[in-house]
Amino acid sequence: MRRSLLQSFFVSFFLLQFSIVNAQEDLIPADSASFHSFLFLQEEIPNLSFRYFLPDTEDTASFSKQLGWSQTDSGLVSLPITDLAIAKVVEQNFIEMRVGYEVQYLVFSEVLSFGATREYVANLVNSSEFLVRTEEVTPSEDIVSLASYAHYTPLEKFKLRFISDFKLLIVTIIIVFFFVVALSMIAFMLVMKARKNRKEHLLKEYDRLIVDPLTSLLFEKELQEIFDLDQVSLNDYFPASMISKPIFREVLIERIIGLNKKMKGDFKEKLKALYRKLALDKQSIKSLTSRKWAQVAMGLVQINEMDLVEALPKVKAHTNSSNFHIRSLAVATVLNLSEKVDLAFLRDQTYPLSLWQQMNYLRIIRFVSHQKKLNLETLFQSSNPSIRIFGYRLVKTLGRVDLIEILSTLAENVSIVEKIEILEIYGALGAHMEVGFVNQCLSSENPTLILAAAKTAAVIGNTESIELLIELILLETNPRNKQVLMKSLHDLDSQRFEQLFVLDEDLEMTQIKNHILDPLLQHV
Amino acid sequence: MYNFLFFFILEIFGWIFLALSFSVIVIYLILMVLSALEMRDYLRKNRFADYGDIITSPIAPGVSILAPAYNEGANIVQNAQSLLSLHYGKFEVILINDGSKDDTLEKLIQFFELEKTNYNYIPEIETKLVRGIYRSRNMSYRRLTVIDKENGGKADALNTGINVANLEILACIDVDCILSSESISRMVRPFMEETNRKVIAVGGVIGIANNCDVQDGTVTTYRVPESELGRFQVIEYFRAFLMGRMAWSRVNGLMLISGAFGFFRKDLVRAVGGYFPKTVGEDMELIVRMRRYMEEQKIPYRVGFVPDPLCWTEVPESDEILSRQRNRWIRGTIETLQLHQALKLNPKYGLMGMISYPFWSVFEKSAPILETLGVLYTLILLMIGDFSAVYFFSLLVMMYLLSLLVSSFSVLYEQISFNNYKDKKDLRRLIWMIITEPFMIHPKIVLWGLQGHYDFIKGKGGWGSMIRTGFKKAEDKKNLSPQTSTP
Known part of the structure; x- marks a missing residue:
């Protein structure tokens, strides 16, 4: 479409140009008299000039001096006149003086006939080398006075x-x-690279300066001795001038935390005491108010590692931070340091809980669940679905059979995703008393829920589950789902499975059956 | 009249090249800034990440590693052993023997004590005939599954693996790649960190293993390759991964994850119909289709990128093999963009339609053509005497400096972030390569790109005319498969 439009534009442009040229040629008169007048009108035509011939008479003698006439055998011949306006004046004089004359057209100094001259002019017009003038230009007013009214504008606007x-x-x-x-x-x-190099150099240097005093403090002093150290004695190990340097403190904190992770028992306590003695705890707590998220996160890590319980109120303020990392570390710190973990702060979180956060919290909760009482059920009341799901996962991972009763009351009124999680708990904890819920889910319309229920039924199902599974298998058209259902039936009641498919001639069923019974594919 | 047209066209081309030069500079400067910010954030975040938990956590997702193999008999056993030794709790390794003509399958059967199973293969995504699925009774190899199938190309082999995969995340890799033992846990992290936006895929950096020391599946000593082409690719990979993809990842505009090392959400890959075997750019095509699917379903999503050096591969060091690779890459790009024309400047597809797609069309697909046109334009100007030395040399010097700047920055990023090439001699060689590359190697790359365009026009790759019209929807590939695949 666009191409054809462009083509027609160029064709019309070409035709227009062609018609303009033809119209110009038509302006050249065909008869000699009109052509002669036409030439006068043009005033000047490139390489065209007029020459006049006057036969020898008495009247012509006076012309010989005016125009540089030259004498020939038969009369006078004028010089070529290129300015046709002058030629017109000359001719008018001849007419007024009633002198007989003859006009000769010179083109490139060659005398040409009227026809040849006309053709020459026509060629000039056709090749656009000459523009035809159709009427005489007579200035109506004085050009100089007109120019004085016009503002001056240079021909090239910007000379630069x-x-x-x-x-x-x-x-x-x-x-x-x-x-x-x-x-x-x-x-x-x-600048970045230079700073980094300088910092790396300083880190190495400070690390070298820190290792010896730290080792001697840990191995030579008892815990109580570290508690009793005064500032002067501490300065013997770590000079005040060095402690005041931020990078030195940074290296010292990293060293102490690194050792704290690796060591056990008394050494851990010594490191924590030293941390407080060197007032590094204040720096850790102060960093919680930083505007840089990485600084806050680092402070949380330090508080968590060094058990700075006094910072808990400030840490709790970050548990619903909009920054993922701050939020994660704050929750982990609260879980780790709180004496009594009621998990209410986690229940009230508004941000969705990622798997990464769940994994970290699970590790801490697993660890603290032996020391502290955890009210996991609090999480079931959260308005945040991801927190509720995390609660169900905790029940499963921590093996909290005591909470099945609460889950049982909730199970029927929760979302499909949560039902699936609850089914997984029932399966993992062998909650046979909840088989009714499993069978109810097997009768559901949702295929994902049915598959989850089938997997649970494989562990805690009853005779009703068997019948439901068989019914579902016969109705199922998706081969992948059918395989899951048949596997559940096989795990629940292998005899019934064998009986049911012993004579089955359905190729798909046979392939699934062979797959399920293949010992090499037990976990596939 | 014709003079006018000629000069008019020349004038238009002049302005186009000027606009292109300007946009190249602006875009690359923006990419440099974005990648620097993304790298800074990534390194900061990494300080607070503990990967130790992922290996044992019951919450971490399972990963199915899919590795197609074709005539890999020489190294297949070592490669499989290396994959089986990765540090991760829940993963399986699925090797797909894509109709190898050598002893790939026999070696696997013999070494891993494999037996043919009664596996019920469900071709949810249509593939070439599966001849058998093998597993071992030896519990040490319980994670290994070997599929033997008729030859159908890499995409078809991966589709077979996708049909067999049991776990939530698919790791599609080249079997000859060297993976760091931490690779799975690092790559899985973006999937686990998702909150409001679904992470559909995660791409990783491919390192160049030529001339490096490898121990226990990890590159221990980095050295730049001996050949110029090898060194050029080191710079090119830095530019592509540490700069380009990091920057696109920051604005969630990634349209390509390397086929040698990419992680995908299995349910979504199956939902869009797996890889498209009729294109040579199957890795890019899959990502574009997955993104398109998410946009059409109006589900918030993200494509992640992990800049840690976790995967290494040997790159071609001869003109012949590299030219074939580049030819394939450009054809893959053209094919993918052609298939997904619906995205072009379509605000419905957000950033992908309005920015990523046009960027790929102009600066990746058309780059060889535009560069050649630029040279021709300059020659024409020279011939007609309308050549301005001031314009020409200004632009030439500027583009050369831009090339130096971008390449130097990518090396600097690597130095600041990972600092793998520690030998000063290696760095000097890389810097020399940065200086000479625009004159020595780049013209070859342009030429190979042009050949790729020519081969695409000729129809190399065996596309049907129907497919050239593109997919109307992301999941249309599923409807095309029965018509395009060979029986």
């Missing part, structure tokens, strides 16, 4: 080529832009 050439200007702007940005980036990166 640099500005007048748009492309050059744009290229220059691009180059300047490129260099400014590139140089800033290079400078930034070089």
Whole structure:
């Protein structure tokens, strides 16, 4: 479409140009008299001039001096006149003086006939080298006085080529832009690299300075002795001038935390005491108020590792932070340090809980569940679905059979995803008393829920479950789902499974059966 | 008249090239800034990540590693052993023998004591005929499944693996890749961190293993390759992974995850019909289709990227093999963009339609053509005497400096973030490569790209005319499969 439009545009443009040329040629008169007048009107035509011939008479003698006439055998011949306006004046004189004359057309100084001259002019017009003038231009007013009214505008608006050439200007702007940005980036990166190198050098240097005093403190002093150390004695190990340096403190904190992770018993206590003695705990707590999220996160890690229980109220304030990392670390710290974990702070979280967070919390909860009482059921009341699901997963992982009763009351009124989680708990904990719920789910309309229920039925199902499974198998059209259902039936009652499919000639059923019975595919 | 047209066209081309130069500079500077920010954030976040838990946590998702193998008899056993030794709790390794003509299958059967099973293969995604599925009675190899099938290409082999995979995440890799023992736990993290947006896929960095020391499945000493082509690819991979993909990842605009090392959500891959075996750019096509599916379903999603060096591969160091690879890449790009034309400048597809797709169309697909046109334009200007040395040299020097800047920054990123190439001699060689690459190697890459375009026009790759019209919807591939696959 667009192409054809373009084509027609060019064709019409070409035709228009052609018709303009023809119209110009038509303006040249065909008869000699009119052509002669036409030439006068043009005033000047390239390489065309007039020459006059006057036969020898008495009247013509006076012309010999005026126009540089030259004498020939039969009369006078004028010089070629290129300005046709002058030629017109000359001719008018001849007419007024009643002198007989003859006009000769000279083209490139060659005398041509009227026809040849006309053709020459026509060629000039056709090749657009000459534009035909159709009427005489007579200035109606004095040009000079007219010009005085017109404002002066230079022919080339911008004499400075640099500005007048748009492309050059744009290229220059691009180059300047490129260099400014590139140089800033290079400078930034070089500064970064230099800072990093300097910091790495300092870290190494400070680490070397820290190792010896830290080792001697840990191995030479008892816990009580560390508690009793005064500032002067501490300065013998770690000079005040060094402690005041942020990077030195950073290295010291990292060293102490690193050792705390690796060591056990008394050494851990010594490290924690030293941490407080060196006032590093204040720095950790202070970093919780930082505007940089990485700083806050680092503070949370330090508080968690060094058991800075006094910072818990401030840590709790971060448990619903909009920053994923701060939120995760704050919850982990509260779980770890709180004496009594009622999990209400977790229940009230509004942000969805990721698997990554669940994994970290699970590790801590597993660890603290032996020491503290955890009210897991609190999580079931959360308005945040991901928190409720996490609660169900905790029940399953921690093996909290005592909470099945509560789950049983909730199970029927929760979402499909939560029902699936509850079914998994029933399966994992062998909650045979909940088989009714499992069978209810097997009768559901939701295929995902049916498959989850079938997997649970494989563990805790009853005769009703068997019948439901058989019914579902016969109705199921999706081969993958059918395989899950048949596997459940096999796990629940292998005899019934064998009986049911012993004579089955359905190729699909036979393939699934062979798959289920293959010992190499037990876990596939 | 014709003079006018000629000069008019020349003028238009002049402005187009000027606009292109400007946009190249602006876009690459933006990419550099975005990648720097993303790298900074990633390194900060990594300080607070403990990967130790993932290995044993019951909450961590399971990973099915899919590795197609074709005539890999020489190294298949070592490669399989390396995959089986990865540090992760819940994973399976599915090796797909794609109709190898050598002894790949026999070696696997013999070494891993494999036996043919009664596996009920369900071709949810249509594939070539599966001849057998093997497993071992030896519990040490309980994670291993070997599929023997008729040859159908990499995409078809991966589709077979997808049909067999049992776990939630698919790790599609090249069997000859060297994976770090931590690779799964690192790559799984973005999936586990999702909250409001579903993470549909995660891409990783591919390192170049040529001339490096490898021990226990990990590159222990980095050295740049001996050949110029090898060193060029080191720079190119830095640019592509540490700069390009990091930047696109920041704005969630990633349209490509390397086929050698990519992780995908299985349910979604199955929902869109798996890999498209009729294209040579199956890795890019799958990501585009998955993203398109999510946009059409209006589900918030994200494509993640992990910049840690976790996977290494040997790159081609000869002109012949590299030209074939580049030819294939450009054809894959053209095919994918052609198949998903519906995305082009379509606001319905958000950033992918309005920015990623046009970027790929202009700066990746059309780059060889545009560069060649630029050279021709300059020659024409020279011939007609309308050549401006000021424009030409300004633009040329600027583009050269841009190339130096981008390449140097990508090396600098690597140095700041990972600092793997520690030998000063290696760094000097890389810097020399950065300086000479635009003149020595780049023209070859352009030429191979042009050949790719030519081969695409010729129809190399065996596309049917119907497929050229593109998918109307992301899941349309499923409807096409029965018509396009060979029986």
